[in-house]
Amino acid sequence: MSLSQIFDQPGMTIGNSPFPIDWVRTLPINSSPAGEISPRAATNVIETQGRPRTQGHMSKLYVPSTSSAVHDAPLLGSASIFDVSRAVRQIEVLSDVPIIFVSSPTTLYAIQASGSAKSSYQSGISYTLLEARSVPVSKPPMGGPSELVSKISAARAAASVDPESVEIADAATIDAIKLVERNRLPGSPRVIFSNDGILALQWQRDEYGAALMFAGDAIASIAFRKPGQFYAENGIDIGIEDDLPLRFTEALAKIVA
Amino acid sequence: MSECVEEQQTRHYRGRWHGFGPVQDDEQLIFAVFDRTARNDDSLMPECFKQLSGSSESVGRARYVTRQVFDSKIAQPGMQAKGALIGIAIANTRSIRGLRTDITINHRTASYRSICVTDHVEAGDYDGHATMGYAEPIEALGQTLKGKKRMAVRMDLANQFSKIKVVQSHSWPARVAVLGGRLLSIVREASKTLNWSRST
Numbered sequence: 001m002s003l004s005q006i007f008d009q010p011g012m013t014i015g016n017s018p019f020p021i022d023w024v025r026t027l028p029i030n031s032s033p034a035g036e037i038s039p040r041a042a043t044n045v046i047e048t049q050g051r052p053r054t055q056g057h058m059s060k061l062y063v064p065s066t067s068s069a070v071h072d073a074p075l076l077g078s079a080s081i082f083d084v085s086r087a088v089r090q091i092e093v094l095s096d097v098p099i100i101f102v103s104s105p106t107t108l109y110a111i112q113a114s115g116s117a118k119s120s121y122q123s124g125i126s127y128t129l130l131e132a133r134s135v136p137v138s139k140p141p142m143g144g145p146s147e148l149v150s151k152i153s154a155a156r157a158a159a160s161v162d163p164e165s166v167e168i169a170d171a172a173t174i175d176a177i178k179l180v181e182r183n184r185l186p187g188s189p190r191v192i193f194s195n196d197g198i199l200a201l202q203w204q205r206d207e208y209g210a211a212l213m214f215a216g217d218a219i220a221s222i223a224f225r226k227p228g229q230f231y232a233e234n235g236i237d238i239g240i241e242d243d244l245p246l247r248f249t250e251a252l253a254k255i256v257a
Numbered sequence: 258m259s260e261c262v263e264e265q266q267t268r269h270y271r272g273r274w275h276g277f278g279p280v281q282d283d284e285q286l287i288f289a290v291f292d293r294t295a296r297n298d299d300s301l302m303p304e305c306f307k308q309l310s311g312s313s314e315s316v317g318r319a320r321y322v323t324r325q326v327f328d329s330k331i332a333q334p335g336m337q338a339k340g341a342l343i344g345i346a347i348a349n350t351r352s353i354r355g356l357r358t359d360i361t362i363n364h365r366t367a368s369y370r371s372i373c374v375t376d377h378v379e380a381g382d383y384d385g386h387a388t389m390g391y392a393e394p395i396e397a398l399g400q401t402l403k404g405k406k407r408m409a410v411r412m413d414l415a416n417q418f419s420k421i422k423v424v425q426s427h428s429w430p431a432r433v434a435v436l437g438g439r440l441l442s443i444v445r446e447a448s449k450t451l452n453w454s455r456s457t
Contacts, residue, residue: 168404190297192304194411198404200303202412213408215401223409225416232358232371232409 148180151191152199159193168197171216175240176201179212179220183244187256203255210251222248261354261373261392263312268377269384276384277321278442280374282351286387287317289331290421292340299420301346303411310407312373312390319347321385321438324429330383332424345427346418350374353389356413358406360394369394371410385435389414 152173161169176199189201189212199214209225218240223231224247236245269276280286288301295302308314317331332342356371370392377388395406430438 190302192302192408192412194304194404194408195307196404196407198408200408200412202303204416209412211409211412213405215404217401221405223412225412230356230358230371230409230413232356232406232413233368234359235405235409 148185148189148191148201149177151188152176152180152201155191155193156199160195161193161197162195165195165197168216169193169199172197172199172214175199175214175216175218175220176212178240179214179244182241186252203252205255208251208255210248210255224248224251260370260394261375263375264354264373268375268388270379273446274443276376276378276442277318277438278376278445280318280350280376280387282354284350285319286348286350286353286374286389287319287322287327287331287427288346288348288418289317289327289335290343290346291335291338292343294339294343296343296421299422301415301418301421303408303415306389306411306414309372309389309391309411309414310396312375312377312388314389316348316374316387316389317383318376318385318387319427320430321435322383322430323432323435324424325432326383326385327424327429330386342424344421344423346421347427348418352417353414356410356417358392358395358410360398360406371395372414384439 156169156173159169180201185201187203189203192200192202194200197216200211202211203209204211204225207225207227209231211223211225211231213221213223215221219237220240222236222238222245224234225231236248238245264279267273267276267278288305290296290301290305295305306314317327322331336342353372353374354370357368358371359366359368361367372389373392374387374389376386378384378386391407391410395403395410398406
């Protein structure tokens, strides 16, 4: 099944896709040439973070030096999306359909591997891309946790981060997405990246606010604002996998009410 | 640990007899907003403060910046780098200096100033130039904690600034008022010198 075929099926859902499929399929596919990547892309290997499933976040996309032809593939919207050192920010493989979402500094791309071969690769599971297509993504999706996930991904793609802090920003993005996917967070927070790679989700209304801050260390720092108290004057640290404290969820409910 | 000691004495590159002296608590600070300044509707966003480390986040001292100085020394150079001028946001120095940060070290939490405001003027700057920067205790933290504290401080700092308003709606000081401020600064320094010589 090709990527365009998937996108053309109304209402189809793909696992825990961060992008509602109805939205994805309306993308201006033709605004940038999309097509198959050079067969040499078959040598690409994606390493998961030790997650033996097809769904999860991954940190690295390895491109053998011999695949330089990929970078020159004329049908690819932006060949640099395969250069992890320069452009790849976030990768997800979704459900059983090997769709990978990659965000470059300017654009989010969906890449489909139409054939996948699973094999052990060090501590994780690796996938070999046999075929891939790219689609530029430029429109925010609608509704639910996936909306915030997309917002975070888009913010990361657009963020200006110091070169030495790119890894922190990428790890912070992954942590934030993990937390967002596990928790139904109300409202529409500001997504803020600092140039030193820190990611913050900030909900604020008038004198009241709450913020989640991520530094890619698997810890989310929670801060509150209220009359007489600044964000920097308090803080609760929780693990990314921990439940959000009641104090935070209650504060959030009041802010977005 | 002393807090923001650099605020106590002038940071004018030509010395204490020049400029307007240290920024006073009752002064207002002007932050120029350009097209590429991070903002949310008419409010500043935390990430618009990109130069706080190294105490080089520029602001204008409202009392000493005429409209002409703003146009020639702030707006025009800023537009070249950051796009069209959108407006300005104003904050009180006292409220910025009132920002606090809690830092816990070895299970002991202490409260520190978050931001220092100094009359930092270098060659080429206008005399009404000032800078904001993170206070020393924040800069002394480890990488991760420092990053998160800096983010929280920027959120707090953004909240101290007014809504963005158009330049025309601001009450710019007349040149004679700025000259008066200059004379007052000289008198202040002379008074300090006199008091110092009497005490010794």
